[in-house]
Amino acid sequence: MSNSANDLALTPAQPSVIDPIELRRCLGAFVTGVTVITALDDDGAPIGMTVNSFNSVSLDPPLIVWSVRTNATSFPVYSKAKRFVVNILSEEQVDVSNRFAKSGPDRFEGIPVTAGIDGLPLIDGCSAYLECSTEATYPGGDHLLFLGRVTRILGTSRKPLAFGAGKYMVVHPHAPNADLGSGNVATLNAVQLARPCLEELNRETDKTVGLGVWGNMGPTLIWWVEARQPLDVRLRCGMVLPLLGSATGKVFAAFSAPQLTARYLEAEIASVQHIVDAPFGNRIAVEEHLALVRERKLGFIDDAIMIDINELGVSAVSAPVFDASGSIVLALTMMGAASSFTQDDPAVARLSDAARRLSVRLGYRA
Incomplete structure (x- = not known):
């Protein structure tokens, strides 16, 4: 084991109270991609939400996971959705990310979309798309985790948008x-x-x-x-x-x-x-x-x-x-x-x- 002065000092693990602000700051060091999860409500109207809690789970079967806060205004719709789309944003879509990160009506106003499987909206200009069916949901503290089975993949040559430490980033x-x-x-x-x-x-x-x-x-x-x-x-x-x-x-x-x-x-x-x-x-x-x-x-x-x-x-x-x-x-x-x-x-x-x-x-x- 290295004894470099730059290494963390290892001490026996002690129980501690986790500060949510400090946890957010630490997790911010993990750079992620940025997605907008889209679905349809009971009336067939589109909904969308900016999410960076998306991750891969399995290649065989093709499974992914994402989560949403249980107090989110659109939570009731997502919790009942049988299908959803993971729109992986491109580096030119900071404005799209900001639009869907805010609550309120008419998020799709002025946003060009293409109809995917069962009419679910695919936001034009994204880096890639994963059309999914909901495989299962699991409670996770103040979030609900969605396990999705990928049913169709659409890719483009656009570079993805990234996010970390509270800032948007570009990928090189x-x-x-x-x-x-x-x-x-x-x-x-x-x-x-x-x-x-x-x-x-x-x-x-x-x-x-x-x-x-x-x-x-x-x-x-x-x-x-x-x-x-x-x-x-x-x-x-x-x-x-x-x-x-x-x-x-x-x-x-x-x-x-x-x-x-x-x-x-x-x-x-x-x-x-x-x-x-x-x-x-x-x-x-x-x-x-x-x-x-x-x-x-x-x-x-x-x-x-x-x-x-x-x-x-x-x-x-x-x-x-x-x-x-x-x-x-x-x-x-x-x-x-x-x-x-x-x-x-x-x-x-x-x-x-x-x-x-x-x-x-x-x-x-x-």
């Missing part, structure tokens, strides 16, 4: 040791892993965050997510950034192979020769600054203004992401107004940690 494949190929060009696998990481970082910090790669013309911003209060910055995907005039560029300049960056650095140094007191007017000044970037594993730029991009000063910090070979493949960047965002902002530590964890998932070992 896990590729911890993906082969990223040679050179410093980020591949699709790395980008697929980075995008949900970027979304999470945005939710945690409420900062504008971006994803940079080394493109054909140098550091290139390929994705970004705005904070709730957007910056007055005209960001766009595919925007090529300077090596020394952007946080993303500095990270690539510091960690990329010299033969990849040399001509871009020389061009930028030459472009400021006519400017008195330019910060990067010679190669020595550039190398001293890049050494600091390597030491901190952070590129930074304060109160920057870029022509045709922003009129008000913006500060940015960028962290490198490495693959299994130790090569930089991505840069995670965080931006904020110069008046309120500094390198000491607590969100910067979250950025560094996100880049480190993403590197580990890509097979990097320091």
